[in-house]
Amino acid sequence: MSDMINVALPKGRLGEQVYDMFEAAGYPCAEIREDSRKLIFENNEAGIRYFWVKPSDVAIYVERGAADIGVAGKDILLEYRPDIYELLDLGVGKCFMAVAGKRDFHDNTGRTLKVATKFPHIASEYYSGLCREIDIIKLMGSIELAPILGLSDVIVDIVETGTTLKENDLVVLEKIVPVSARLISNKVSFKFKNVEINRIVDAMREHINR
Numbered sequence: 001m002s003d004m005i006n007v008a009l010p011k012g013r014l015g016e017q018v019y020d021m022f023e024a025a026g027y028p029c030a031e032i033r034e035d036s037r038k039l040i041f042e043n044n045e046a047g048i049r050y051f052w053v054k055p056s057d058v059a060i061y062v063e064r065g066a067a068d069i070g071v072a073g074k075d076i077l078l079e080y081r082p083d084i085y086e087l088l089d090l091g092v093g094k095c096f097m098a099v100a101g102k103r104d105f106h107d108n109t110g111r112t113l114k115v116a117t118k119f120p121h122i123a124s125e126y127y128s129g130l131c132r133e134i135d136i137i138k139l140m141g142s143i144e145l146a147p148i149l150g151l152s153d154v155i156v157d158i159v160e161t162g163t164t165l166k167e168n169d170l171v172v173l174e175k176i177v178p179v180s181a182r183l184i185s186n187k188v189s190f191k192f193k194n195v196e197i198n199r200i201v202d203a204m205r206e207h208i209n210r
């Protein structure tokens with residue numbers, strides 16, 4: 001039982017896609033597909049136990065060892081910089097971090113730029129690299145509203161299909177960094193469950209390259 005691998009999966013569409021990858025790689029747990037409110041699923045023969053976790057919390061479970069491994073977006077890893085190992089780019093959940101704003105936006109460098117975002121660290125780091133002074137407005141969601149209502153000049157946010165921007169008459173002004181889902185590991189687990197974790201990484205890599 002001790003070598004059971006605990007996996008934190010991001011609840012939602014990306015998590016289901018990622019679970020499909022684990023299943024195809026030889027780590028199935030049929031019960032997970034049943035429509036229920038259950039959060040923990042295990043397959044003793046495969047030595048794996050899955051948890052459904054809020055996507056932005058996966059790195060916390062893994063960093064603190066409540067999960068041995070997990071799947072988190074590169075955006076979350078860049079923003080929170082958890083003390084974990086990043087093992088594999090899963091090549092799914094692809095999107096990018098961008099500065100976006102109104103079509104007619106012109107940066108007046110004479111004054112502080114107001115930036116609304118869920119990602120204050122990524123935004124600060126990006127603008128400090130440009131030596132641009134900014135005022136961060138931290139929001140939890142619906143970031144696109146901020147420039148429309150004059151709460152901010154621009155936003156720093158995730159763009160996936162671009163539909164949210166388009167439907168709100170906003171445009172990408174600058175691309176910051178590409179984002180995708182990463183397989184991450186707790187550092188202590190990686191040492192003590194190294195064989196099992198590496199077996200999973202190899203199986204996932206093989207599945208991705210198939």
Ligand code: PRP
Binds near residue numbers: 158
């Ligand atoms: C994210 C992001 C954008 C949207 C981008 O929001 O913050 O709003 O998805 O996707 P698109 O380019 O495919 O339109 P999320 O769905 O996480 O909701 P939120 O507004 O609660 O952050």
